[in-house]
Amino acid sequence: MILDIDFVSDFVCPWCFLGKTRLARAVEQVRTSHPELEVRINWLPFFLNPDTPAGGEPYRPFLEAKFGGRRGADDALARVAEAAAPDGLHFAFERIKTRPNTLNAHRLTYRAQSLGHTQALITALGEALFAAHFQEGRDIGDIATLVDIAVANGDDRDEVQDYLDSREDVATVKRMAAQVQKQGVSGVPFFILNRKLAVSGAQSTATLGAAILQSLRND
DSSP: OOOEEEEOOOOOOOHHHHHHHHHHHHHHHHHHHHHHEEEEEEEEOSSSSSOOOOEEEEEHHHHHHHHHHHHHHHHHHHHHHHHHGGGTOOOOOGGOOOOOOHHHHHHHHHHHHHHTHHHHHHOOOHHHHHHHHHEEEEEESHHHHHHHHHTTOOOOHHHHHHHHHOOTHEEEEEEHHHHHTTTTTTTTSSEEEEEEEEESOOOHHHHHHHHHHHHHTTT
16 A cells, blocks of 8 residues: 655745654554555655745844744744644754755755655655754755765765755756645645645644545545
């Protein structure tokens, strides 16, 4: 039994990190009744702020401008942290100095998928990118940082360095993000299950599990 999931997200979206965490838990719960389940996740790019400078921008000033000042920014971060705590997911927002441009991070996941890396390696890479930004405060717009993350998750340093130093797949990733929006996806996270059922937002583990089961019944 196969479950195909299109996971639309951006690596600077905290709700996407939470959504991915809940998705993993939902899949494990479904596997208790469907141990033969094979899951294939297709990571699709989304740019929350496509005009982010290539070198990124200061994190707190961005948040305060977006949420109407320091209190608004603090409240927004607190809501995410409170929502994520029951799932065992902890954010270290205070460690983040830069809001990065995520084009190259999306290129990394696209490359891993196009080269046919295993689902385990692709998932590990995606989750490491989230963790690097939200828990470690690393700049995932920085090529050297991205190379280190890729290598730590089983990739070849020289190959990744050459790839990120080039313009390979830049147009492809941008086109994919544009196509996703043309299909009506205006916010993330967004999940498409077996190309039949769509779930928007960081829904609960139970909701995602129920949607997965429904998508499997429709096969």
